Amino acid sequence: MQRILQPGEIEALDKVSFPRVRLPQPAALFQERAARLRQLADGNPIADYLNFAARIVDAQQRLAAKAPAAEPVADEIVQRANANGMPLLPASDALEPAWRDVLRALVADVRADATTPAPLHPVLDRLAATDDDALDALARQALADNLGREDIAAAPFVMAALQVAFSARAAVVDERTVPYAEPATICPVCGSAPVASVLRIGGEAGGHRYLHCGVCETEWHMVRVKCSHCESTEGVRYQGLEGEGITAKAKDQVVLAETCSVCHTYRKLVNQEKSPFAEPLADDLASLTLDLLMGDTEFSRASSNPLLAIEKPLAV
Ligand SMILES: [Zn+2]
Numbered sequence: 001m002q003r004i005l006q007p008g009e010i011e012a013l014d015k016v017s018f019p020r021v022r023l024p025q026p027a028a029l030f031q032e033r034a035a036r037l038r039q040l041a042d043g044n045p046i047a048d049y050l051n052f053a054a055r056i057v058d059a060q061q062r063l064a065a066k067a068p069a070a071e072p073v074a075d076e077i078v079q080r081a082n083a084n085g086m087p088l089l090p091a092s093d094a095l096e097p098a099w100r101d102v103l104r105a106l107v108a109d110v111r112a113d114a115t116t117p118a119p120l121h122p123v124l125d126r127l128a129a130t131d132d133d134a135l136d137a138l139a140r141q142a143l144a145d146n147l148g149r150e151d152i153a154a155a156p157f158v159m160a161a162l163q164v165a166f167s168a169r170a171a172v173v174d175e176r177t178v179p180y181a182e183p184a185t186i187c188p189v190c191g192s193a194p195v196a197s198v199l200r201i202g203g204e205a206g207g208h209r210y211l212h213c214g215v216c217e218t219e220w221h222m223v224r225v226k227c228s229h230c231e232s233t234e235g236v237r238y239q240g241l242e243g244e245g246i247t248a249k250a251k252d253q254v255v256l257a258e259t260c261s262v263c264h265t266y267r268k269l270v271n272q273e274k275s276p277f278a279e280p281l282a283d284d285l286a287s288l289t290l291d292l293l294m295g296d297t298e299f300s301r302a303s304s305n306p307l308l309a310i311e312k313p314l315a316v
């Protein structure tokens with residue numbers, strides 16, 4: 001007869017298996033991301049953009065390395081979030097004034113770099129001159145992926161600053177207090193959408209698929225058979241680059257578009273088994289060609305890359 005596990009035993013099993021969430025170590029993460037962006041720039045059709053993104057990430061790394069440790073999340077916030085299956089620090093509601101200091105420092109850092117393209121100077125100067133309330137409003141629009149046409153060029157800088165501010169707060173979260181947020185497709189720490197998912201290698205997380213938050217850089221586990229957008233297990237398939245086109249047979253690629261025939265979206269899966277230094281945000285950005293080809297299919301991109309400013313087609 002099969003023995004039924006008691007609740008305590010299930011928890012004990014859970015502890016010895018693999019981490020449900022992987023909280024960020026921001027300075028190391030930004031350093032690895034910048035290095036990966038430069039590696040992927042080699043021979044890439046968008047090499048200039050990837051190198052520029054790497055310089056933004058360098059600035060993030062410098063700011064993350066010198067940031068004081070964030071305050072731990074208050075017990076009552078932890079309890080309320082867990083009781084309601086809500087993210088711990090929903091990004092739009094939990095903006096702190098410190099994020100603006102990060103933005104202004106980041107803008108100054110990039111502006112002082114002689115290699116920053118001249119067309120970006122007015123964008124950076126405008127951001128530097130924006131007052132506190134207008135910056136917060138801009139942050140909320142960027143987090144909702146709802147920036148006006150005139151603000152699109154500022155998006156990567158605003159998102160980069162928010163990443164530094166929120167990853168610092170996620171870094172001090174006690175892993176055991178992270179809620180099981182509903183839906184499971186949003187970040188349990190900050191409620192944002194994943195930028196991509198990653199199949200990890202090495203350590204306890206090895207062999208497991210994690211969704212990587214585009215804002216606070218937390219990763220949370222989701223089984224591979226589930227769509228990372230609607231959680232359906234019905235229609236998950238993969239498309240990868242092969243030659244000039246895309247094919248369902250490109251299983252050896254580091255980056256695949258994981259498509260779902262239920263919600264008609266796709267999100268990329270970055271596979272470290274194929275390339276150990278693969279990094280979700282960097283590999284997603286560098287595989288823009290795959291997005292362009294996916295644009296001709298029935299699948300639309302589930303969520304944006306925070307470091308890419310793209311104007312969305314007008315709703316008809
Ligand atoms: Zn998050």
Ligand SMILES: [Zn+2]
Nearest residue numbers: 227230260263
């Ligand atoms: Zn789906």
